[in-house]
Amino acid sequence: MPATNTSDFGLRIRQNMGFSISVVLFAVVYFLYHLAHPKGFSSQVLVQNSNEVFSLAMLAMAQTVPVLLGGLDLSVGAIMTLVDCLASHLLEGSGSSVGFGLIACLLAGALAGFVNGCVVVFGRIQPIIATLATGAVYMGLALFLRPIPGGKINEDINWAMTNALGDFAETVGIFDDGKAAWFQPIAGVPTALVLLILVALVTWVPFRRSVTGRTVYAIGSAEGAAYMSGLNISGGKLAAFTLAGLFAGIGGIFMAIQTSSGNADIPMAGAYTLSSIASVVIGGTSLLGGTGGAIGSIFGTLILKVISFNFRVFDIAPLLQPLFEGLVLLAAVSLGALSILRVKNQLELFR
Amino acid sequence: MIDMIKNISFSRLSRDDKPIAIAATFILVILIAGTIYTLDRFGSAPLFSPSYLVQQLQIGSFLGIVAAGMMIVILISQIDLSVPWTLAAGAMTATAVGGEWALPAALVVGLVVGTVNGLGVAYLRIPSMIFTLGVNAVMRGLMVAQTGGFAPQTKATDLMRYIAAERTLGIPHAIFVWLAVSILIVIMLRRTAFGRSIYAIGNKEAAAYLSGVPTKRVTILAFILCSVLASLAGVLLAGYSTKAYQGMGDAYVLPAIAAVVIGGTNILGGRGRYLGTVVGVILIVLLNSVLSIMEMPEAGRQIIYGLVIISMLLVYGRGEKATS
Numbered sequence: 206m207p208a209t210n211t212s213d214f215g216l217r218i219r220q221n222m223g224f225s226i227s228v229v230l231f232a233v234v235y236f237l238y239h240l241a242h243p244k245g246f247s248s249q250v251l252v253q254n255s256n257e258v259f260s261l262a263m264l265a266m267a268q269t270v271p272v273l274l275g276g277l278d279l280s281v282g283a284i285m286t287l288v289d290c291l292a293s294h295l296l297e298g299s300g301s302s303v304g305f306g307l308i309a310c311l312l313a314g315a316l317a318g319f320v321n322g323c324v325v326v327f328g329r330i331q332p333i334i335a336t337l338a339t340g341a342v343y344m345g346l347a348l349f350l351r352p353i354p355g356g357k358i359n360e361d362i363n364w365a366m367t368n369a370l371g372d373f374a375e376t377v378g379i380f381d382d383g384k385a386a387w388f389q390p391i392a393g394v395p396t397a398l399v400l401l402i403l404v405a406l407v408t409w410v411p412f413r414r415s416v417t418g419r420t421v422y423a424i425g426s427a428e429g430a431a432y433m434s435g436l437n438i439s440g441g442k443l444a445a446f447t448l449a450g451l452f453a454g455i456g457g458i459f460m461a462i463q464t465s466s467g468n469a470d471i472p473m474a475g476a477y478t479l480s481s482i483a484s485v486v487i488g489g490t491s492l493l494g495g496t497g498g499a500i501g502s503i504f505g506t507l508i509l510k511v512i513s514f515n516f517r518v519f520d521i522a523p524l525l526q527p528l529f530e531g532l533v534l535l536a537a538v539s540l541g542a543l544s545i546l547r548v549k550n551q552l553e554l555f556r
Numbered sequence: 557m558i559d560m561i562k563n564i565s566f567s568r569l570s571r572d573d574k575p576i577a578i579a580a581t582f583i584l585v586i587l588i589a590g591t592i593y594t595l596d597r598f599g600s601a602p603l604f605s606p607s608y609l610v611q612q613l614q615i616g617s618f619l620g621i622v623a624a625g626m627m628i629v630i631l632i633s634q635i636d637l638s639v640p641w642t643l644a645a646g647a648m649t650a651t652a653v654g655g656e657w658a659l660p661a662a663l664v665v666g667l668v669v670g671t672v673n674g675l676g677v678a679y680l681r682i683p684s685m686i687f688t689l690g691v692n693a694v695m696r697g698l699m700v701a702q703t704g705g706f707a708p709q710t711k712a713t714d715l716m717r718y719i720a721a722e723r724t725l726g727i728p729h730a731i732f733v734w735l736a737v738s739i740l741i742v743i744m745l746r747r748t749a750f751g752r753s754i755y756a757i758g759n760k761e762a763a764a765y766l767s768g769v770p771t772k773r774v775t776i777l778a779f780i781l782c783s784v785l786a787s788l789a790g791v792l793l794a795g796y797s798t799k800a801y802q803g804m805g806d807a808y809v810l811p812a813i814a815a816v817v818i819g820g821t822n823i824l825g826g827r828g829r830y831l832g833t834v835v836g837v838i839l840i841v842l843l844n845s846v847l848s849i850m851e852m853p854e855a856g857r858q859i860i861y862g863l864v865i866i867s868m869l870l871v872y873g874r875g876e877k878a879t880s
Contacts, residue, residue, distance in 0.1 A: 277685065324866060328866070328869070328870050328874065329874040329875045330866070330869045330870070330874065330875070331823045331824065331875065333635075333823060334813070334814075334817050334823050334865070334869065335866065335869070337810060337813065337814065337865070338814075338861075338862040338863075338865035338866045338869070339862060339866070340862070341858045341859070341861045341862030341865070342858065342859050342862035342863060342866075343862075344858045344862075345854075345855045345856065345857070345858030345859030345860075345861075345862065346855070346859065347855075348853070348854050348855035348858060349855035349856075349859075352853065352854075352855065471858075472803075472806065475806075475810075479637070479689055482685065482686060482689060483686065483689060483690075486683075486686045492683040492685055492686060493683070524700055524701050524704060525697070525701055526697075527693065527696050527697035527700050527701075528694060528696075528697025528698055528700070528701050529697065530693055530697065531690055531691075531692075531693030531694035531695075531696065531697045532694055532697070534686075534689070534690040534693055535676075535687070535690035535691065535693075535694060538682050538686050538687060538690060539676065539680055539682065541682075542680040542681060542682045543680070545679075545680060545681050546679075546680075551765065552762060552765070552766075554681055555761045555762035555765065
């Protein structure tokens, strides 16, 4: 539905305030980054940035779905690591074996998410603590697959996925090896960026509009009311965790392709999980559930990442970087919460 | 307590005692399984020897003190993810300040962090999950900037060594510290208005507010308690290992949450007994120790660790279905 009249558009902006702010903030900071960068506004910089952002963006999308339920998934980093290690075994060969490997990796991610969903729905354990436990199990499986970092990824895939569309077309051999005249304007677009948009369009957008997707939002708003309305609560939760696992799996596949190896690093998995929560919140999704969306979380990731990009060009001492990142996160969530101070009726604060 | 000893059958136990009894039974299972392994492999049974158990309690005292603070925060249905770097900051401050002011300085760090956490959660009403995550990042940033990203060159003071590593009558002092903290927490939770307020807020904050509980003050105090205990654990850990180092607290936050939950405390707050947290801590420490005696690789340890948490919770941690 196109927003034709301006007041309608203004309303939608106001309803999605967190999301709108994060988009504007990202645009401004990223523009500054390119201005200051010696090779700013070039395809090369864009490709590098997209590659760095992709896995965390996927993880942020993964985290969004359980958060919309009012839960939290502490296992997304572990699922990503598990699929990363699996991919480092399966994506080595060529041709059809790689194709089957990709499908197997996607299924593994979705299966891990589905298991989370089962523990939450049928075990009736709180998501945060259930995924804390399943996350340990997935980390164990990842360590079992890769006790020490290693493995190998098909070099063509690595080249095709981590560069611009032109290189992708050349490797795959379409559009006259990427030399077709009409193709030139978009040949410099990073493949990872296109993939990110594709994943969002193919999976998230239809999900959000489906009955299952709306069920997830309804559960997050008021689970009891959703149940009374005849929605399929168990199905919605299972779908949400499975989708989260699938997103985390895609992140893991890309991480394997990008690093050309598998690495079961427990601290890294934990750091990714925590960053995914931060991305979700900065992207305007409420941790209480019911409002927000995965597109916002992508922008949340972009903001987190663009801040660290800026450290490089603006020559800030590397030792101060973690401090700035923390302060930015605190400032972002505190500014978002300032409106609470205007609330007159204290009882409205308790939800 | 007396009921717990009288009743062997779990089903007759009250809702809060059942998890503790089951977890305690599981501890025995771990010890027996480990002993069967050592008897078979080495022909000896060191697991039931006092010196082994005392050593495990000493290792457990660091986790136990962190978990005690974490439990208070979980009881008011919040969580504190700033524990790792509060612990490290406490340890680094103590070793850097040195002398007789080492311990007070570290506790002040905990006090400040806890106040910030509490203000953000109580007044700005930011979900503690994200606010304490941000505070953790800031503390990490401060410590990295302060130490240059390396382990500080300073050493633990004699007092820190004394309370963490040295022994009286063969019992490490760290266990006494844990015991003292535990007694204080139990008295606080059971005998003071503050303790009852904590349970009230965890059950229904709005109802507690309407009943005249100063919810904001209690929330801030709960976070201060958690952070001070985390920095105390940091001081002890630095005393035990004679120095402070980067990331020394990273291995404590998730096990602490797990210990609290295994002990039967509801992750949504409002219900749980402190004894359960102690049992949960001992369970996790012994599980880790027995698995390493069995020379279990890290992969197997993680898997068993996760499966134990899930199966314990499947037995007694199940929530109710929302039907209205």
